[in-house]
Structures are given as structure tokens and as C-alpha cells.
Amino acid sequence: MRVSARLRAADRWIARRLAAWDPVRVGKPLWAVEESAERAKLWCAAAVVMSWWGGGRGRRAAAAGLAALTLAQVGSNAVGKQLVDRRRPPKEWYPHAEVEDRPASSSFPSGHTAGAVAFTAAVWPSWPAAGAACAVPTVLVAVERVQSGAHFPSDVAVGAVIGLAGAWTARHLPRLLLLVVRRLP
Template identity: 65%
Template sequence: MGLHETDRVLTQQTAARVPKRVGRVLSAVEEAAENTKLWCAAAAVMATGGGWRGRRAAATGLVALGVAQILSNGVCKQLADRSRPPKEWIPHDEVEDRPDSSSFPSGHTAAAVAFTAAVAAVWPTAGMLCAVPAVMVTVERVQSGAHYPSDVAAGAGIGVISALCVRHGPRLLMRHKV
């Protein structure tokens, strides 16, 4: 089975099998994550209530999120002009409420994974808590018909790479400083 066929099967199964009530919850979480509101709120909570570790986790998470947004939305979406999944694959009306931009990669997923992975490296407990809405956002992007599963996987990869760059980049730069 090729990538297109895998994307089709997984998109159709996800869109059809997520119960309506669960779909509404996923949509609410995705709406909260729109324009990074959810992640900024989580960072504010960590920074105000988590002491030095909370401030460091919040700052690291927000920087990684910014890197992921630049890579996914500022670079990759501009280079890859991929249309959204066909409307006939999605058996509900959420498919009508999706962006016109390139489907590849999922910027929502890139941001969610970058923030969560960066936070988890600094404060594992907070990272586990952030992972719950991050996973919900990734599932919602496929369930709603906004993205193919491969778009979400690419967004997750960008998120992980962004978090790793933010975590290890300064150390690597200092090591190679002339």
C-alpha cells in the first residue's frame, strides 16, 4: 500500500470512527490551540506556578514552538502546495471549516509537539500533562479532514526536531565557537 492509499484509509477511518461527542471535544481543544493560545496559557501557568523549572520549561517550550511555526508554516507550507484531503472522504460537516493553505505539514501538530517535547525535557511531569492536548490536536487534524495522517506525521517530526534544536543548539554552538 502506497502513501496516498495509506493516507486515504487512515483519514477515512479516523473521520468515521471518532464518536460525535469525542469529535466535539477534539474540536474544542483544537480551537484552544489555534494561534498557539493553549500553549501560551500553559506556559503562563508553568511560569507563574512552577518556580525556576516552570519558567525554564515555559521559555524552552515557547522558543521551540516558535521554531516549529517558522519551519512548518513559514518554510514547508510555502514549498509544498498540497491540497487538503478530499471532502468526500470526511462523513461530517467539520470538513467545511478548514483552511485554504497547503495541507503539508500540519502546523498545529508541529507547534503542539515542539512545545510538549521541549517542556518534557525540562519538566517531565508538565510535559506529560501537555501531551494529552497535544495528542488530541493531532487526532483532530485528521478527524476533521484538515490534514492527511502524513501531514500530521511530518508536523510531529518538525516539532521534535525543533525541540531538540532548542535544547541542544546552544551547547553545540558554544562547542564549535572559534
């Protein structure tokens, strides 16, 4: 079986398993976390709390998280979704009404996951406890994007990779820019 056929089969298998979860007991709590993460509300609120409660370490973690989130959102939504036009998963896979409330944009990649992973991965080095606390809603957002029918699992996986790249870039870009500036005539 070719890689693309295996990927499609894995996407379908995982999506259908998550879609079968009880939408009242599992779907509603996942939806609440995703709704709070919509338009980065959850991550901005976390940054405010970290800045206020964590002193200098909290402000550094919040700044890194917001910078990474911004880079990941640009990478996933402004670049990725424009380059790859992928349909959302088939509605027939989802036995619940959540599937009716999904975006019309390209399914690939998951911008919610990219932003969540970027924020969490950028916060972690500055303040591991805050990063660990952010990891819980990050995982829930990623699972919800598949469970609700908004994304294929591979969309979420690529979103996570974009998020990690955004976090790495946010943490290293100042040093890289400084090196470039020093080499300018």
C-alpha cells in the first residue's frame, strides 16, 4: 500500500474512532476548550495571567508564547491554507451535529493546533510549570479538531509541526537577526 493510501486509511480510522465518542460527555467539554481557544482568546488570557503572576519569568514566557502563536498562525492560515486546498472530512463520518458547525476554509493544516502547540512549546523553556499547564488544553484542542469533524488527523499533525516550528523560530529569531545585522557592512 502506498504512503498516501496508508495516510488516508489512518486519517479515516482515527477520525471515525474520535467521532464515535459520546458528544454529550466528551464532545461538549472539548467544544468548550476549543471555543475558548478560538481567535487565540485562551492563549492571550494565559499570557496575561503569566505576565501578572510570574514576574520576569512570566513576562518572558508570555512574550515567547504570543510571538510563537503569531508565527504559527501566519504559517498555517496565511500560508498553508492558501497553498493547499483540502476539503474537510466527509460529514458522513460524524454521527453528531457538531459537524455542521465547521469552517469553510481549507482543512489543511489545523491553525488551532498550530497556535496551541506554538504557544505551549514557546512557554515551556521559560517556565516549565506554565508550559505543562498549557499542554492540557493544547492536547484537548487538537483532539477536538478531529472529533468535531473540522480536520483530518493529518491536518492536526501538520498543524502541530508548524506550531513547533513557530516556537523554535520565536525563540531563536532574535539571535539569528542579531547575527545577520552584525555581518552587514
